[in-house]
Amino acid sequence: MSFAAGLWGTLVRDLPLIYPQLLILVAATVMLWPGDVFVPKGGKGQWAAVTVVVLAAAAFLVSRTPSGMGFSRMYQVDGITRGFQYLCLAAGIITVLLSQLQLNLHKDQSVEYYALILYSVTGMLFLVGASDLVSVYFSLELMALCIYILVAYFREQERSIEAGVKYFLLGAFSSGILLFGISLLFAATGGVTTNLADLNEKLALLPASSNLLVFLGILMVLVGFCFKVAAVPFHMWSPDAYDGAPTAITAFMSMAPKAASLAAFARVFGSGFGGLHAEWTAPLAFVAAASMILGNVAALRQQTMKRLLAYSSIAHVGYMLLGVLSSNVPGGVQAIWLYMLTYLLMQSGAFGIIIYLQGKGEGERIEDFRGLARTRPVLAFAMMVILLSLAGIPPLVGFFSKFYLFKLAIEQGHVTLTVIALLTSAVAAYYYLAVVAAMYFKEPAEGEVKPVSGITSLVVGMSCALVLAGTLFGAYLLDWAGTIL
């Protein structure tokens, strides 16, 4: 009886920490049943509206969530948790908005699509606050399992299924490696704890005989995370999954899971293995350098926009890993958050334009952008702003977020890495500018009328406007991030 009473007391005390997740979970489940069964089939996109409202309400609840730790120290809410939760919720809303054009074209508006997005976002909200390897692992899986299905959502298309199967097999493989790494660390502490703060204390005090165990454990956790954020050499699933998935889901994958996984990556390595900084700096620095080089070089020879953005996102992850390398010092996570925020703005605009130009599965080749400045000048201007910002050309906002990360990396003594980052940014400018050149200096193809969508242009307009607005305040961005995180 006293056990039950204690459990009840803990629940009542800790539940306010996870109100946003509870809201989304309940809403998604009610949407599936009884929502879809008993509510008459209304106009198209009724569930899209519900989803957007739920995500916005969750964002409001996040702003009201008290800071603190709960659930046997498995989950922790602080400024960084809330900051990344906003990013994930915003990415969810953007994805729902971007999905409309494509889902309507395929006449495939169904409640499961939105429920899966909601469940996946729930996993992310838990993941960014996870302060125990157990909760990290399970929230990562909740997030990933839903995305496997979403990637294969257009199951009448061979490409979509193929992408889903590839992503699933490699994702399951990587989570197996991650779990084995966690079990080794658990074994190294003698079977006592998986809590990040405790691990940091315990691992530093271990005798030399268990060094190998700890090193292998950390290495496997590192490999697992690198798979999830698609860093070289564990990136091979990402171009295929990006290419085959419905384009709105590609946008989702490049924003939300990346933000959540990077937040968890930084928290696990910063606060969990921070004391063993020397053990994991070298492998992580190698991964970061390889991602920057290979991502940017491979993007040079891509023919389709989705694959180009896939490889460029590998390179962007390489840049953000510079922040993870510095996650044990103040300011590291803030720099990652700022980079992710600007990246989210630019990606949503870029994918909005791709979806705009995309008919049923075609129209995503780089050639399709030829002469866009002639046929659709406003769209071409927005795309140019976004691409230049992605390339990190000053004074656009993408430059400032890169600048803060590189500055931090130099302060931490990663000079060689920063030089590699600067050189590869120049390579990146080449392929982004190639698209701009195609839009402005090439003749348009034979006249084909593209569908116009109000919601998509809203997303593109917002993204472009925010990139330009961020440019004005670029110098104050890091201080601003510091005050809200």
Next chain:
Amino acid sequence: MASMNTVLFISFLLFSAGVAGVLVRRNALVILMCVELMLNAANLNLVAFARHAGTVAGQAFALLVMGLAAAEVAIGLALVVALYRRKDTIQVDQINLLRG
């Protein structure tokens, strides 16, 4: 501690078998089974070391991992069935539409 080293040795063996299977075999179902082998290697560590330390947290973790493995298999099999319906094969080296 000698018995704990045996546990670690066996779990490494299981894990390596799983990894080798994923890398070598081309049948999607067999790959799925090898991933299960990897998860069970981790479970073995979790249960054995929790028992060694006399705590239950690791054993609860292992139970949850089993539940998650079931969910993962459900999704994996659904994807493999969908693949088979489209392509009449579940050999992963024959799904090569996406390249580059």
